[in-house]
Amino acid sequence: MLITQNLTYSYNRNTQFAFPDLDSTGLDSLLILGPSGCGKSTFLHLLGGLLKPDSGRIELNKTDLTALNGRALDKFRGQNIGIIFQKSHLIAALSVWDNLKMPCHLGNTTFDKQLANDLLEKLNIQAHKNKKPFRLSQGEQQRVNIARALMNRPKIVLADEPTSSLDDRNCLEVIDLLKTQAKEHQVQLIIVTHDNRLKEVFAKQIELMPQQTTH
Amino acid sequence: MNILKLSWAYLKAKPLSSLLSVLLLAMAIGIISLLLMLNKQFEGQFTKNIKGVDMVLGAKGSPLQLILSSIYHIDAPTGNISYKQAKGILKNPLVEKGIPLAYGDAYKGYRIVGTNQLYPQHYNAQIKEGREWEKDFEVSIGANTAENLGLKIGDQFFSSHGLLDDTHKHESQAYTVCGIYERSNTVIDQLILGSIASVWKIHDESHHEHGEHDSHEHHEHDGHEHHEHDGHEHHEHDGQEHHEHDASTSSTTEVAESVKAEPDNAEITAMLVKFRSPMGLMQLPRMVNEQTPMMAALPSIEVNRLFSLFGVGMDMLKLLAYTIMFISAISVFVSLFNSLKEQRYELALMRSMGASRAYLFALIVLEGLVLALLGLLSGILLSRIGLYVVSNFVKSDYHYNLSVGGFVKEELYLFGITLILGIVAAVIPAIMAYRTDIAKTLSAN
Numbered sequence: 040m041l042i043t044q045n046l047t048y049s050y051n052r053n054t055q056f057a058f059p060d061l062d063s064t065g066l067d068s069l070l071i072l073g074p075s076g077c078g079k080s081t082f083l084h085l086l087g088g089l090l091k092p093d094s095g096r097i098e099l100n101k102t103d104l105t106a107l108n109g110r111a112l113d114k115f116r117g118q119n120i121g122i123i124f125q126k127s128h129l130i131a132a133l134s135v136w137d138n139l140k141m142p143c144h145l146g147n148t149t150f151d152k153q154l155a156n157d158l159l160e161k162l163n164i165q166a167h168k169n170k171k172p173f174r175l176s177q178g179e180q181q182r183v184n185i186a187r188a189l190m191n192r193p194k195i196v197l198a199d200e201p202t203s204s205l206d207d208r209n210c211l212e213v214i215d216l217l218k219t220q221a222k223e224h225q226v227q228l229i230i231v232t233h234d235n236r237l238k239e240v241f242a243k244q245i246e247l248m249p250q251q252t253t254h
Numbered sequence: 255m256n257i258l259k260l261s262w263a264y265l266k267a268k269p270l271s272s273l274l275s276v277l278l279l280a281m282a283i284g285i286i287s288l289l290l291m292l293n294k295q296f297e298g299q300f301t302k303n304i305k306g307v308d309m310v311l312g313a314k315g316s317p318l319q320l321i322l323s324s325i326y327h328i329d330a331p332t333g334n335i336s337y338k339q340a341k342g343i344l345k346n347p348l349v350e351k352g353i354p355l356a357y358g359d360a361y362k363g364y365r366i367v368g369t370n371q372l373y374p375q376h377y378n379a380q381i382k383e384g385r386e387w388e389k390d391f392e393v394s395i396g397a398n399t400a401e402n403l404g405l406k407i408g409d410q411f412f413s414s415h416g417l418l419d420d421t422h423k424h425e426s427q428a429y430t431v432c433g434i435y436e437r438s439n440t441v442i443d444q445l446i447l448g449s450i451a452s453v454w455k456i457h458d459e460s461h462h463e464h465g466e467h468d469s470h471e472h473h474e475h476d477g478h479e480h481h482e483h484d485g486h487e488h489h490e491h492d493g494q495e496h497h498e499h500d501a502s503t504s505s506t507t508e509v510a511e512s513v514k515a516e517p518d519n520a521e522i523t524a525m526l527v528k529f530r531s532p533m534g535l536m537q538l539p540r541m542v543n544e545q546t547p548m549m550a551a552l553p554s555i556e557v558n559r560l561f562s563l564f565g566v567g568m569d570m571l572k573l574l575a576y577t578i579m580f581i582s583a584i585s586v587f588v589s590l591f592n593s594l595k596e597q598r599y600e601l602a603l604m605r606s607m608g609a610s611r612a613y614l615f616a617l618i619v620l621e622g623l624v625l626a627l628l629g630l631l632s633g634i635l636l637s638r639i640g641l642y643v644v645s646n647f648v649k650s651d652y653h654y655n656l657s658v659g660g661f662v663k664e665e666l667y668l669f670g671i672t673l674i675l676g677i678v679a680a681v682i683p684a685i686m687a688y689r690t691d692i693a694k695t696l697s698a699n
Contacts, residue, residue, distance in 0.1 A: 084693040089606060110610045117608015124696060128603045131596075132267035133260070140255035146608035150255070187607075199696075 040064050041086070041195060041227065046095035048081055058082050058095075059245060068218060068228040070237060073247030079231040082247070083199050086229065088116045100194050117146030121188030121226070123217075125200035128184075129172040135159075135183050136168045142190045151190070158186035161223075162216055178209035185217055189224055196221060198230045202237065210236055257613070261620040264593065271589040272625060278582030279629025283672060284636030285575035289568055290664045291641050295656045297561070300326070303441045304553040306376060309539055311340050311352075312524040317551035318560065324355055324524035325553055327365045327441055328652045331358055334521035335548045343527065343542060348534035353526040356453040359413040364399045364653060366413050366429070366446045368453030368522075376526070377440040383407055384433030386447075390455060393448040394433035398653055405431050413456060427456055444653035450522065579675065586625050586679040590618060594683050601687050602695035611688045618684035619677055626676025630669055 042062050049055035056078035063069055073079050084090040086097060088104050097104040099119060107115055121142070129138045136155070143150040159165045162182040167175055172183065181201060188196050201217065202210040214237060221228040230237065238244070265272045303325050312320040313333030322329035337354065344352040353376060356368035367373070371386060374394070384407040386394045395405055405411070410428040429448060437443055529535060535552070542550035594601075601614050638658055645656035 080697045081693075084697070087606065089693045089696070110612075113605065113608050113610045116606065122606045124603070128599050128696075130260075130263075130600050130603070132263040137255060137263070141604070142607045144255040144260075145604055145613070191608075 040098075040100050041229070042096075042098040043086070044096050046082075046085055046097065047093045048078070048085060048090060049093055056081055058085070059247070061245075063227065063243075066222070066225060066227050067243050068221065068230070068241055070241035070244045071229065071231040071247060072233065072235075072238070072244060073231075074233055074249060077247045077249045079233070079247060080199055083122075083197050083229070083231045086195075087120050087122050087197050088112050089122075114147065117142065118148060118191055119194045121191065121193040121196040123181075123184045123188045123196065123198040123201050125203055129180060129187070131172055134169050134171055135164070135175070138172065138183060139187055139190055142187060146191050148191055151192075154192075155186070155190065158189060158220070161220065162186055178205055178213060181205065181209075181213050182216060185213070185220060189220055189226065192224060193226060195227045195229065198228065198232075200232050200234065201230060202234050203232065207236065210234070211240075214240055257617055257620060258624075261617055261624055264597070264617075264621055265624060268589065268593055271585070271592070275582055275585045275589055275625045276628045276632060278578055278585055279626065279672065280632035280636055282575045282579035282582055283630055283633025283668065284640065285571060285578070286668055287634060287637035287662075287665050288640040288644075289571055289575070290662045290668070291637060292644065292656075293568065294662045296564075299654055299656075300557050300560075302439065303377075304557060306528050307526045307553050308529045308535060309527040309542075310524055310551045310553060311335060311343060311527060311542060311548050312551065314547070314549040317549065318556045320524065320549065320551045321553050321556040323357075324526065325441065326652075327357070327367070327445060328654075331523045332549070334523055335525070337520040337522045339546055339548060340522060340525045343525075343538070343546075343548075346534075346538065348530055348538060350528045350530040352528075354450060354522045355524045355526065356450045356522045358523060359415055359453065359456065361411050361413050361429070361446060362403055364395075364403060364444060364446055366393065366448060366453065368448055368450035370450070373526075374435065374442055374447060377438050377442045379438045379440070379442040380436040381433050382436040384431070386433050387449060388432075390449050390452040391427055391429050392432040392452075393429045393446050394435060395431055395446045396435050396443040397437035398443040398655060399446055400431075400434045402653070405434075407431050407434065427452075439655075443655070454520065579672075582629065583675045583679045586622055586676060587682065589625075590621055590680055590683040591686075594618070594686055597687075598690065598695055601690045602692045605690065605692045606696065611690075614687040614690060615684045618687045619680045622676040622678075622680025622684075623673065624676075626672050626679075629676075630672050633672075 040063070042060075043058065044060050046058040046060075047056060048058075058078070061069070071079060071082065081090065085092050086104075088097075088107065092105060095105070102115065102119075104112070104115070129135075130141060133141070139155045139158075140150050142148075156165075159168060162185060164175075164179055164182050164186070167179060167183075172180055175183065184201075188198075196217075198217065202214055205213060217228065217230075218240070220226075230241070304321075307325060310320055310324045312324060312331070313335050315332030319329050320332045323331045340352065340354065343349060351372060353372045354369060355373070357365055359366045374386065379396070381394065382397070384394070399405065409431045411431075412423050412425050412428055414423045429446070429452070435442055527538075529538070539550035539552060542548055604614065605611075641656065642658050645658060648654050648656055
């Protein structure tokens with residue numbers, strides 16, 4: 040359950056953003072669309088607790104994210120929010136399998152071997168388990184990212200342009216896997232993107248408009 | 255997965271620069287710790303063996319050579335002195351005791367020393383097997399001598415001239431092993447001890463063998479006494495008529511008595527002197543050097559001189575090693591700093607997965623610490639290999655045993671410094687990791 044109210048964020052006097060209120064109680068996936076520079080990533084970073092809003096509040100499962108600080112925020116994020124980034128950013132020095140262990144290590148939860156194997160199986164990357172990420176294709180790396188984001192059984196998964204570096208075939212495949220896994224693990228999925236290929240795939244959509252400077 | 259495994263994975267991901275850091279560190283630590291170990295071992299050996307010897311009487315020459323030859327038995331003798339004159343010094347009330355030594359011959363590189371029972375007593379050498387020598391040509395041998403030459407009680411051997419093996423064998427008379435000393439970790443361990451009279455007799459007889467034509471040659475030798483071959487007892491040169499007398503007396507008496515029964519012109523190589531009071535140190539050396547043809551050398555002064563000579567080289571090496579250590583710290587820093595650029599995004603990613611700032615700081619510091627620890631371990635290994643090589647060399651050339659195990663106190667400081675160095679080198683990259691701005695880094699591509 041994610042609720043936001045009156046969120047604003049400013050980088051400087053000329054770049055200020057005000058975001059629409061969200062109130063999603065179900066598990067329906069939400070697509071946030073918008074052109075570059077409209078503050079999509081900023082919105083996502085606010086939702087993930089990676090940035091602090093200037094004003095407004097974010098409530099995730101009855102916890103006020105904006106009231107958390109430092110270690111408490113890091114911990115809450117680690118245990119409740121899974122984040123997928125545009126380019127697969129796995130830890131290059133670790134194997135796929137060890138990368139899946141990382142969220143559990145960093146979020147202080149126990150590593151669920153069964154879940155990891157299941158995810159690898161479902162995402163069809165079981166064969167790459169012991170490989171280093173650089174030996175995988177972009178699409179394969181993005182699948183590892185999906186698995187990684189789900190490892191802590193989060194309440195919500197935020198995806199920032201998850202498909203923009205993939206070709207059409209991989210794009211649809213990855214987004215389909217993402218949707219299925221989210222549903223299977225009872226996770227709410229929020230995707231920000233300018234990728235119009237995703238428009239047809241999601242029912243619930245919000246369009247962000249390019250922001251005007253308020254001063 | 256844990257933080258240590260993760261920092262290890264990062265180090266393994268850049269094997270070359272990690273290896274360079276470790277190698278430099280290992281080099282520096284290896285040199286320093288080898289120097290510390292050698293210093294301790296040599297100092298230990300040197301000071302242990304001069305304990306209780308305040309002055310050495312010997313023939314004029316290099317005082318350092320006299321000390322090295324008479325106390326440590328690693329140099330040729332300076333020549334001979336009159337036993338009678340040396341004993342004259344003992345009458346001085348400032349002298350507590352004097353131990354006569356007649357040396358120059360050896361068996362397979364292990365020196366045969368003619369002396370009396372005061373000598374092993376001085377070093378607290380206890381008999382392990384058999385007994386101490388009583389008659390002439392009986393010898394009691396040190397633990398290393400027995401072990402390395404495989405000598406047992408009852409074994410017989412011929413001595414040869416000088417420390418070098420087989421240069422000039424005295425085959426007229428064989429020595430018989432009658433006892434083996436317990437290891438005392440002193441110079442006794444690598445010696446063969448017998449009566450002075452047996453050393454005299456060997457050389458008497460060897461002169462008889464050589465006859466007239468040979469004696470001329472021996473006189474020539476006396477001119478350059480510093481050579482290994484010339485550490486010979488030439489006491490009989492100017493008193494050949496005494497030979498028969500000498501031999502007959504000592505063969506019928508016990509060692510202790512035979513020392514008293516030596517002829518007037520009998521010679522020894524050196525005498526170790528212990529004073530009753532520090533006053534002896536003030537008066538006797540000067541008196542000996544000014545009023546007798548003998549030389550008095552002070553072990554403490556000569557050993558200090560030796561160490562200060564070594565010291566310059568040691569200090570230079572240490573300086574070099576500390577410089578390498580400093581460079582290795584820079585190498586650790588550069589390696590961590592460079593990889594931070596590539597690691598940046600991953601660090602932000604870890605933050606997004608729930609890692610705290612402190613975690614990233616610890617991760618980078620741990621990388622520095624692991625490098626330091628690896629350098630430390632390989633450095634210690636390197637120094638012990640070095641010490642093993644040096645000890646083999648010292649053992650085969652000088653018969654001294656150096657122990658390879660154990661640590662020196664200064665080494666523990668060195669280890670502490672190294673670990674601190676690893677942490678300090680990592681602090682700046684670690685602070686940068688600590689300050690990683692997650693949102694900015696993640697949206698920076």
